[in-house]
Amino acid sequence: MMEMKDFITTQDWQKSKLDKLLEIAEDMKKNPLKYKNSLDGKSICMFFYNPSTRTRNSTQVAAYQLGMHPTFNSIKDSWIGYQSESIKDTSVVLARYYDAIGIRIFPNAVNYIYKEGNRILREFARWSDVPIVNFEDDQYHPLQALTDIFTIKEKKHQVEGKKIVISWAYHPKPLPYSVPNSILLMSTRYGMDVTLAHPEHYDLDDDIINVAKKNTKDSGGSFQISNNIKDAYSDADVVYIKSWGAKKHYGDAKKEKKLRLPYRDNWRIKAEYLDYTRPDSLFMHCLPIRRNVVADDDAIDGSHSVVYDQAENRLYTVKALLYELLKE
Known part of the structure; x- marks a missing residue:
């Protein structure tokens, strides 16, 4: 054992x-x-x-x-x-x-x-x-994070030094932190150049952020936070999208909804956003995903997408x- x-x-x-x-x-x-x-x-x-x-x-x-x-x-x-x-x-x-x-x-x-x-x-x-x-x-969600890094290694052959964007995406409801927390911790342990992208008020748990920073120091990668999609996605090797709730109104979906509604269009992930990334970048999501709400069909089914391979893994x-x- x-x-x-x-x-x-x-x-x-x-x-x-x-x-x-x-x-x-x-x-x-x-x-x-x-x-x-x-x-x-x-x-x-x-x-x-x-x-x-x-x-x-x-x-x-x-x-x-x-x-x-x-x-x-x-x-x-x-x-x-x-x-x-x-x-x-x-x-x-x-x-x-x-x-x-x-x-x-x-x-x-x-x-x-x-x-x-x-x-x-x-x-x-x-x-x-x-x-x-x-x-x-x-x-x-450690099983998902294990699969995510496995999929990135499978597609890119190495993960160290690759840029991954962990991107917030609009969803009608506030979702748990488990997936973004876990891919953040995993990618920072594997020496990736990590950008956490989200609108204002959608910060992750401070304790998780602090552990991610320590992971980065130990692994030789990098970590930054951005509130701008274009800047964040620029030259990315991997774009991992996932929605999560605002800490300020954790457990109160009605109040939280007022915060997220203004981001309904700009943070719905579109295929054109992937044009900011590298030509061979990966588009990832853990599934299930609300099509044309969280991300457009053109992104989910596009040439960058590996969501089905990711699920199979x-x-x-x-x-x-x-x-x-x-x-x-």
Whole structure:
């Protein structure tokens, strides 16, 4: 078993361990039969407080290909969802049935108390004897970040020194910070030249920004923040778009809406914005995406877009993680 029992944020893991996961994922994609049924007889509990498409399905298929038995559990079908059982009791018992437990818990499941979802995952980890895998909480989405850096490496062959723009995009609703937090932390650890682009009032968590700055110092990359799309996108190798909410009105969508409405047109990502980037730049989004609201069809389906390859790679990265956590 690895030095880290759990996978709650990539920041908890040594970079050499993340590198190893990426190497395994690459090999699994090229040589799937090599790993067939390599975790035969093992099982994973997939515990969801919130909906999922890519995380749920990629994990189920990955587990099946490894010979595992994945079991889907909805919070509404479990006693903990009715406040009738503690996290401790739930975690201890599930850990006696399963070899790993994956949990997804969004901000709405914890009444928009920022970091409460992450705290719950860490409490599960405290009581569990088996690995806890973060399927996305209110602060981090490590499986997505692992896939994102894997996809960039796959397309660009190296990531160090490449310019990535992590760009806010308009969405009718305030979305969680988990994806932007996670790609910011991951890209700064991998020596990329990172530009975080967003309108005023849409700053990310100060703690995350400070860790990103430290990552940059350690990795030899760079980090800057811009409120101007043209300046930010200029000569970018990667444009990663994602919406998130304003800290000022976290949990209050009605008040927050007044802040975001003025950006509805200019921060809807258009194909012409990608003209500012390098000719071979990548356009990325974690999906799901509201077409012609968050970004235009011409951007999503254009020559720069790798969103479907990025989504496909969720299979190989979660498969690599399960293998590395659970192999004998």
